[in-house]
Amino acid sequence: MLMNLEQKKCSINIARIKIIKVWKNFKQDTNEKRLFAKIAGILTHIIYGMGKKHHLTELRKISNLIKISLSDKYIDKSSEIPLLKTGISIIEDIYTNQKDLLISHITEKKCKYNNCFKKISPPCEKSCPAGIDIPAFIVQTGGGKFKHALEIILENNPFPYVCGLICPAPCEDSCLRKTLDKPVFIRSIKAVAARETIQEKCYPKPNIKSLTGKKVAIIGSGPGGLSAAFYLAKQGHLPVVFEAEKELGGMLRYGIPDFRLPLKILNNDISWIKLHGVEIHTKTRINNIKKLFNNGFNAVFLATGTPFSNKIPFKGNERSNVISGIDFLRKINKGENPDIGKKVIVIGGGNVAVDVAMAALRQNALKIKMVCLENKNEMPASENELRTAIMEGVIVYNSWGPFYLKKNNLFEFIFCKKIFNDKGKFAPVFDNNKKLELYCDTVLVAAGQIPDFSYLENDTEINIFKGLIKINNSYKTNINGVFAGGDVVTGPNIAVNAIKAGKEAALEIDKWLMNKNKKKHNQTEKNLNFPEKIPCLKINALNRKNTKRAKLEEQNPKKRINNYLPIEEELSINQAQKEAQRCLRCDICIGCGLCQFICSEIGINAINLTICDDRFVFTDFTSFSNKCISCGACEKVCPTGAVKIIQKQNFIRTEFTGTFLNKNTMLECDLCGKLIMPDLYYKNIETRLDLKTKTFAIKPEAIELKSETPDIRKKTIDIKNLSENLRVCPACTRTKYAENLKKFL
Ligand code: SF4
Ligand code: SF4
Known part of the structure; x- marks a missing residue:
């Protein structure tokens, strides 16, 4: 480490x-x-x-x-x-x-x-492509403030409910809670925040800047196009979305089956985007970008995605029972109920292939075999999605490349020894002597997708490189005023990456339209400041430590293959709030380690942080309480307020990001009963100082006890010197001293 x-x-x-x-x-x-x-x-x-x-x-x-x-x-x-x-x-x-x-x-x-x-951003936020302030919405959900949670999400992602159901959650991969057990279930907490805000009928009102009079044409209404529309509208521009299909949503609507993303949830997120004043033209195919400028548009954003299946080279791929997986899903999502055979082979190892396989089961196929080039560890499909497919009976064949679909429907595959070259590039190496034969009546191909550039037939000057539109860092194509983003630029990717592209492109288009010369939006800020954060949830150490990651209930795999109802239940409010308590608030504890160093410097060693990548994480919730003397040194050095020492009546408590770590009794003055200092702290000083001779037990020049002000040391010495048997507050010390003095006068 x-x-x-x-x-x-x-x-x-x-x-x-x-x-x-x-x-x-x-x-x-x-x-x-x-x-x-x-x-x-x-x-x-x-x-x-x-x-x-x-x-x-x-x-x-x-x-x-x-x-x-x-x-x-x-x-x-x-x-x-x-x-x-x-x-x-x-x-x-x-x-x-x-x-x-x-x-x-x-x-x-x-x-x-x-x-x-x-x-310093928390790792979850850093790895969320949309850059959502994750701990902030988690704590708001945990506190039952769903609308506030949703407002935080919407700042960076206009598809909160959709992403709460379908995002593969890269944020969870880097969640620091994994140093303790398993990552926080961020995705599902997001879904609860969105769902409960809808239930409470308190979706936030659109917040739009004054109108600029600028019109931006957006070609394509997938997550990238609609996100761009949303953020452009917020800036006061008029986004006009052109969609060739009958309805909005792109791959979210036509590429993801209902059992993963129910349409009413997609429609909910889209309606809210539309509320911001987005003009929509469905069933409208644009085929001349230049003309748009003549028609009064000031800029154009191309977000046409990758709607076509990649054509895989194998003998027999032209046969009528070889079907594009994405076309198959599109037909289902349009309600066309496509007919397929009983024995189906799905080619591909990504999430789309998994969805195609599971949809095929729901279209009455009996046996589904998923065959892919990748070995188990290389498969791009998310672990969770693959698990749901396997539970439904899908059989996965790893490391096989399609070779020959024979007339008798025997499909021959050859073994793939290696899929990437030493530079990490796709360059499969096959062993022609190792073969696999599988019988099928339908082949569904879902191994990669490509853009449809037919709409650019009158704009051939747009720079297309290796089958994708080429842009610069500001999402600009080589044509002035034409921007592009999402899958049409990157190739097929997860929805949240298209959302990020849409949002960032909107900011770039705004800058370009308004001639702004702002700092790049994602630039890291120089000079640390530690802004106020939303306060932590209060919870005891054992609950923070022992609460296990929530599990989503799932429909019985045998029954669910007969319908398109959601596979997963969502978390209940109670489950989501418990899950929120697992978050370590890495936005507040930045993992600098200062609390641990000072605790070691004064010889207490109560804080035992774990190192994870380039920072520390507080995970030791239990042994802390046996050692901490509540001296307050950690609170003093912590730059963010993650550690707090809180005095309550006759005890004092150390809290780490809202977690109650320990409770120490306050020492009372033996004469007046006033609280003086934590009992254990007093005892610690007592053992470290030779109070009779007023000399340090440890070399003073070696250790400077920063946390113990000279005042406290003096106080302790005064108290102790007054009488071996009494522990007295400074005020009583003075009174007693004066009384004693009087006796000698
Ligand atoms: S513990 Fe919380 S703040 Fe830390 S990475 Fe995980 S979700 Fe983010
Ligand atoms: S609690 Fe404070 S001092 Fe300790 S590691 Fe976290 S931010 Fe740093």
């Missing part, structure tokens, strides 16, 4: 990671381990943009202390010698070779590698 961290290029960050490694390798809590915790803390402050000039001198001071320790250790022949040597060499290297870089990090907040000071 730590190796991963070291791939960061900035030398200061690399040094920090190495220091963390040294610190982690100390087996015992020694003064030296604490010094390394302090260095790790200082370097963390620096790379997160919180470095101060005094950190330079502190680093030097600590390095000297370690050197002194090292010479002592030689006398003791300590096993820590190699660690200390490594640590010193890391700091010396920063001082001799990286000093300028260190100084520029501190004084100018500049990192020449552009690694540091970046806006």
Whole structure:
């Protein structure tokens, strides 16, 4: 794991990671381990943009202390010698070779590698193509504020309910909850937020800027086209959508069967998009882009997707029982009830192939064999979708390429040894001697899709490269005013990527139309600031830790193949709210590690963070409570407010992103009963300080107890010195002292 961290290029960050490694390798809590915790803390402050000039001198001071320790250790022949040597060499290297870089990090907040000071987004949000603020909508759903949750989703995705049902959820793949057990069920929480807002009839009102008078033609009404229309309308432009089919939705309507995405849910999301003032022309095929400009349009967005099946080269592919999988789904979704044979082979290993196979079962096929080039691990189909198909009886044959469909309907396949070359490009290698023969009466081909460019017959100058429209980083084609995005540019992809393209293209079109010269929308912000976030759900540690990922109930596979009803139930409100409690709020805890370093620096070691990729994650909810003394050091250093120490009556509690981690009793003044400080904190100071002689049990120059203000130390000493048997608050100390003094006067 730590190796991963070291791939960061900035030398200061690399040094920090190495220091963390040294610190982690100390087996015992020694003064030296604490010094390394302090260095790790200082370097963390620096790379997160919180470095101060005094950190330079502190680093030097600590390095000297370690050197002194090292010479002592030689006398003791300590096993820590190699660690200390490594640590010193890391700091010396920063001082001799990286000093300028260190100084520029501190004084100018500049990192020449552009690694540091970046806006830190939670991993789920980073991997959501639409860039939804995921923890924010999760917490709102968890708190029953469905409309607020939906508003957060709609900022970046106008298809909340659709994506809540069909998105393969790349966000869940990178969810940090997996370091503890399984990812948060983000997709289904989204569906609940959308469903409940509809139930409560409180869908947000469209929020549109003042009208600009600019008209944008959008060709295609799939997720990309409609997303572009939505965000253009919000900017005050008039989007006009042209759709060749009878109804809107593109592949969402015609390529996804009802058992995955019921039409009424798609219609709901589309109606809301239309409410923003989108002009719609269905059954309208555009065949001259240039003419659109003559007809008053200011810009054009091409979002025509990839509606055709890829033609797979095999002997016999021209036969009448070889059918395009996507055409088959289109017919079903148009209500045409296409007839197929009883024994069906589906060629392809992606989600469309899975849907084709499952739809074939519902069209009365009895045996479905899915054959693909990919091996099990390479299959592009989502694990969940494939599982549902297998449960329905679909048999999957991996690593076979279609070769020859004979007249007697025996289909011959050859073994695919390797599908990608060393550069990761599609370049299948076959073993012609290894063959498989399967009988079928229908072949459904669902191995890739391609665009339909027939509408560009009068616009042949548009740059098409390798079968896809070529654009630049601003979604511009080579023709002025013509933009393109989604599958027609990338090739077939998941819906949320088309949504992202539609949204980003709309922002680019807006910039172009209005002659704006804004920063690129996704640019990372320099200089960290930690904006206010929606407060965390309050929950006890055991619930946060032990709640298992929710499961969706599914229709019985044997019965469901007879209908097109949804396979999966949705989560209930209660389930969604419980699921929301599993979220670790990685937007609030940015995983810097500062709380852990300070806790180690003062020798308590209550915080045990897990390293995941390039950050820390708080996962240790249970052992914390046995060690924490509620000193408040972690709260003081945490830059985001993820840790809070909250005093309630006579106890004090540590909360980590809303999780109640422990409860310590407050110490009462033996004379007046006033609460003084956490009991365990007092005991800790007592054991570490020789109170009678007022000297430190540990070297004061080695450890500076940041969290313990001189005032608190003094307070403790005063209290203790008053009487060995009494623990007294400062006010009572003064009174007692005065009383004692009087006796001698
Ligand atoms: S735990 Fe929550 S905030 Fe963290 S990655 Fe998962 S969903 Fe996002
Ligand atoms: S709780 Fe605060 S200090 Fe600790 S890792 Fe998270 S953000 Fe950093």
